[in-house]
Amino acid sequence: MKENNTGSGAERYSALFDLSGKTAVVTGGLGILGRRFCAGLAAHGAQVAVADLDDHKAAAFAEQLHQDYGTACMGAGCDVSDPDSVVRMTDKIAQRLGGIDILLNNAASKSDDLEQFFAPFESYSLEQWRQVTAVNVDGMFLVAQAVGNHMLKQNRGGSIIQTSSIYGLLGPDERIYEGSRYLGTTINTPAVYSASKAAVVGLTSHLAARWAPYGIRVNTLTPGGIESGQNSRFIERYSARVPLGRMGQPDELVGAAIYLASDASSYVTGHNLYVDGGLHAW
Numbered sequence: 199m200k201e202n203n204t205g206s207g208a209e210r211y212s213a214l215f216d217l218s219g220k221t222a223v224v225t226g227g228l229g230i231l232g233r234r235f236c237a238g239l240a241a242h243g244a245q246v247a248v249a250d251l252d253d254h255k256a257a258a259f260a261e262q263l264h265q266d267y268g269t270a271c272m273g274a275g276c277d278v279s280d281p282d283s284v285v286r287m288t289d290k291i292a293q294r295l296g297g298i299d300i301l302l303n304n305a306a307s308k309s310d311d312l313e314q315f316f317a318p319f320e321s322y323s324l325e326q327w328r329q330v331t332a333v334n335v336d337g338m339f340l341v342a343q344a345v346g347n348h349m350l351k352q353n354r355g356g357s358i359i360q361t362s363s364i365y366g367l368l369g370p371d372e373r374i375y376e377g378s379r380y381l382g383t384t385i386n387t388p389a390v391y392s393a394s395k396a397a398v399v400g401l402t403s404h405l406a407a408r409w410a411p412y413g414i415r416v417n418t419l420t421p422g423g424i425e426s427g428q429n430s431r432f433i434e435r436y437s438a439r440v441p442l443g444r445m446g447q448p449d450e451l452v453g454a455a456i457y458l459a460s461d462a463s464s465y466v467t468g469h470n471l472y473v474d475g476g477l478h479a480w
């Protein structure tokens with residue numbers, strides 16, 4: 199493209215975040231953040247595959263995206279902890295939408311049994327630990343592997359974004375959980391969640407180094423606490439610990455995801471982008 203006399207190539211810059219002609223897969227696409235990621239990607243022109251446990255709900259949400267943004271979108275029922283399900287899901291998407299350019303490796307499990315999930319570390323069961331890591335670690339591995347293989351075969355690069363958490367870096371301040379409730383129960387941040395989210399950062403570094411020669415960028419997106427129905431006591435205590443003085447809103451992750459998905463971050467790989475109101479900084 200011809201540069202203008204400021205040397206800035208303004209036209210090129212204004213298209214930096216354009217995702218037209220790209221296909222994106224979002225695992226956990228029906229979740230609080232997943233739905234926003236899907237909408238943000240479609241709004242920037244991408245074809246979006248919504249991958250989540252419930253096939254019908256994923257298809258219905260994909261249809262809604264198509265109505266709202268006009269790009270070809272599809273639902274893809276998938277259990278990310280099941281290798282066959284993951285391969286079926288990625289093959290179907292690549293075939294229907296002409297390959298895969300962007301992956302938001304984002305699904306995570308809070309477990310079916312919240313009492314077990316939030317149990318104290320000292321009596322935490324190995325069974326519960328494995329149930330969570332089967333999704334949060336094995337699932338990340340399986341989806342990155344299946345999508346990465348498509349990207350390598352396609353030979354046109356790609357961008358993989360993996361969702362971690364501020365608790366993959368920080369230990370929880372137990373004091374903020376006193377009197378806190380969420381999803382009808384008392385809450386904390388279990389060690390299995392921290393360990394699984396730290397694993398995401400390690401997987402990102404490894405894959406960023408391994409796939410850089412093929413133009414496949416791999417980055418971590420690390421959200422801080424997002425407001426989504428916690429009681430006011432929790433919100434106040436959490437907010438008091440954050441430099442920006444509040445919890446995040448689900449929409450506030452979208453800009454970072456689009457940045458990492460698009461050519462705006464063409465020289466960025468192996469990075470961990472915190473969207474946490476500055477919590478990691480002190």
Ligand SMILES: NC(=O)c1ccc[n+]([C@@H]2O[C@H](COP(=O)([O-])OP(=O)(O)OC[C@H]3O[C@@H](n4cnc5c(N)ncnc54)[C@H](O)[C@@H]3O)[C@@H](O)[C@H]2O)c1
Nearest residue numbers: 226228229230231232251277278304305306361363421424
């Ligand atoms: N919301 C937050 O405060 C927050 C903070 C830090 C990090 N995160 C991370 O952001 C990501 C998205 O979080 P969220 O708040 O949208 O979570 P969410 O619980 O609302 O959504 C998770 C989605 O993953 C899906 N899922 C669970 N198990 C699955 C499986 N085996 N196969 C396929 N899909 C499966 C669920 O059905 C759900 O739609 C997660 O990785 C989470 O750990 C969230």
